[in-house]
Amino acid sequence: PTRRSSDLIAYDDDEENHRRKIIAFIEREPRQWWKRSTLEGHITASAWVLNAPRTHALLLHHAKLNCWVQPGGHVDDSDASVSAGAMREAIEETGLTSLSLESESLFDVDVHSIPERKGEPAHLHYDLRYLIISRDTLVMISDESLGARWIPLDELTQPSIERSISRMAEKSLRMDIP
Numbered sequence: 001p002t003r004r005s006s007d008l009i010a011y012d013d014d015e016e017n018h019r020r021k022i023i024a025f026i027e028r029e030p031r032q033w034w035k036r037s038t039l040e041g042h043i044t045a046s047a048w049v050l051n052a053p054r055t056h057a058l059l060l061h062h063a064k065l066n067c068w069v070q071p072g073g074h075v076d077d078s079d080a081s082v083s084a085g086a087m088r089e090a091i092e093e094t095g096l097t098s099l100s101l102e103s104e105s106l107f108d109v110d111v112h113s114i115p116e117r118k119g120e121p122a123h124l125h126y127d128l129r130y131l132i133i134s135r136d137t138l139v140m141i142s143d144e145s146l147g148a149r150w151i152p153l154d155e156l157t158q159p160s161i162e163r164s165i166s167r168m169a170e171k172s173l174r175m176d177i178p
Helices: 013-028 082-094 153-157 163-174
Strands: 041-051 056-062 067-069 072-074 099-101 108-114 123-134 145-152
Touching (some): 013 123, 013 163, 041 082, 041 163, 056 082, 056 153, 056 163, 072 082, 082 099, 082 123, 108 163, 153 163
Antiparallel strands (some): 041 056, 041 072, 056 145, 108 123
């Protein structure tokens, strides 16, 4: 896969710290940055999916982590790019078929810990997130999720919402709608 790690202008100090950590990680692991076998962690690909009017975001109830997150997952060797991985994950996890990648540019970045589970050691996900627009809203979740919800963006900006989700919602609300 190809990577575009430095094309993002950070929204806030938190995201800038994540951006710097991701760039440093890729520089330390120039040949293995997406490989699950890299002990420190790996680049992951996420899709911030908005409905066509850009009023709602799609969140999935992640079965293993027991929390609401955007679609996403591991980058496969067959993915031409991280954005292609994000699109593949969005399709696999939601069943949505009328998706379009808004841009090859990153929409958001985040670094988060994944706990040890079933013999896999704790590690980091260096998450690259892309904006994807869906013309349909009928979701068919995969077995990786316990549920799916289209949530109004303004509800996702509340202080009680996990910061990486609220940051993407804030960015979405500030975008010019074509």
